[in-house]
Amino acid sequence: MSIKILADSASDLPLDFFKESGVTLFPLGVHLDGDDYLDLATLNPSEVFKRMRNGSAPKTSQVSPHLFKEEFTKLAKEKQSAIYIAFSSELSGTYQTSVMIKAEVQEEFPDFDLTIIDTKCASLGLGLVVKKAVELAAAGATKEEIIAEVRTQVKHMEHIFTVDDLDYLARGGRVTKTAAFVGGLLNIKPILNVEDGKLIPLEKIRGKKKVAKRILEIMEERGTNLSEQTIGISHGDDLEAAEEYKQLFEEKFGCKSVYINMIGASIGSHAGPGTIAIFFLNTNRS
Template sequence: MSIQILADSGCDLPYSFLQEHDITLIPLIVRLNDQDYEDLITIQPKQVYDAMRSGQIVKTSQVSPLKLKEVFTHYAKEKRPCIYIAFSSQLSGTYQTAMMIRAEVLEEYPDFQLTIIDSKCASLGLGLVVAKAAQLAQKGMPYEQLCETVSEYCRHMEHIFTVDDLEFLARGGRISKTSAFVGGLLNIKPLLHVEDGKLIPLEKIRGRKKVFKRMLELMEERGVDLQKQTIGISHGDDEEAALELKKQIEEKFGCTDFLVYPIGGAIGAHAGPGTVALFFLNKQMEA
């Protein structure tokens, strides 16, 4: 029986992509107007960004424990081996909850083969790992080897991103409102990356043109065999900016394989409209 890949909506792969590649979606929760929605299923990214632009407060929470138990139990009954590649434990409590629910399900189905991997990744950084895992599972890679390969991909996935409006980070308590106000006046675009699953500020740069230039410099410094990779670009309802970055990468590095998708509601609620994120590997992978 083939291995089933599970992923939460923190991977920012569209629902259509997940269905096409037989990846089971476990949605994070988006709360808007006192109502809870399942990310990518009952609420779409565009709705979240439009609400944020209109000044509404969007909140998020981890995957429902009931949903996790429902999904795990379903595959336990089928006796189907599963690998759940989870959103970074440094950014969500979903991984810890999933480990707890796994223990509960194993009490009833002790032979159930389920590995939960803390990806330490986010958005399409996670998405690229999930897509590769599904591809390798379909090719018949053995279970233990697939777990090891997925973990290796996670360890070497680079995340570099910028936000367009500091106000959204201020709303979420990531920076002070004064910093957001001054940054907005000066057209400051913070550049951040992910280190051991955590969001870490790198630099403050004035203007998007200079930010993209710096992103390409970091890509050149950190990336390996870029033209042989699938490059991920996600965006906060700003496809034009994402495609501009894609064009620059094509011209500079000769890359031809890209995944370019909107950032889902769960992550977008914190990053805000206009966010642009770039993902690539810093090590050559055999698989």
């Protein structure tokens, strides 16, 4: 029996990917303008960014314990071996909840074979790992082989991103309101990354062109064999900017594979419209 792959919407992969690959989707919750939605499943990310530009302030919640219980019980009854590749435990309670529900299900089904991996990744950093796991599963890899590759990928996955408006990070407490105000006046754009699952500010740059130049430098400093790996670009409803970065990567590094997708509603609710995030492996994978 093939290995079942499970992932949550914080992977920022398109809905079609889940439908076509057979990966089980666990959507995070989004509360927007008085209504509750399920990220990706019942809410299109572009709608979130549109409303945020008009002043809406969405809030997010972890995956519902009920959804975990329902799917885990189904898999246990089917004696299906599975791997859940989860959103960083440092950014959401989703991972901890899944571990708790797995333990509950195993009380009734002691042989339930589910491995839950706290990737410490987010957005397409997580998404690229999920895609790799799906490729391996489709090729007939064993569960142990898939887990080993997932753990290697998450260990070396870089997350480098910049936001267009510091106010959205200020709402989530990532920067102070004063810093956001001053940053807006001075056209300061932060460069941030994810270290051990946590959001960490790297630098503050003035102007978009300088930000792009610095991101290229960071990729050159940290990445290896960039031309041969898949580079991920997720964007906050700014495909034009994402395409410009893709062109820069192709020209600078000779990248042959660049995967672009819009940031999902759950992560986009905190990062805001205009965010650009870059994902790549920081070790030679050839």
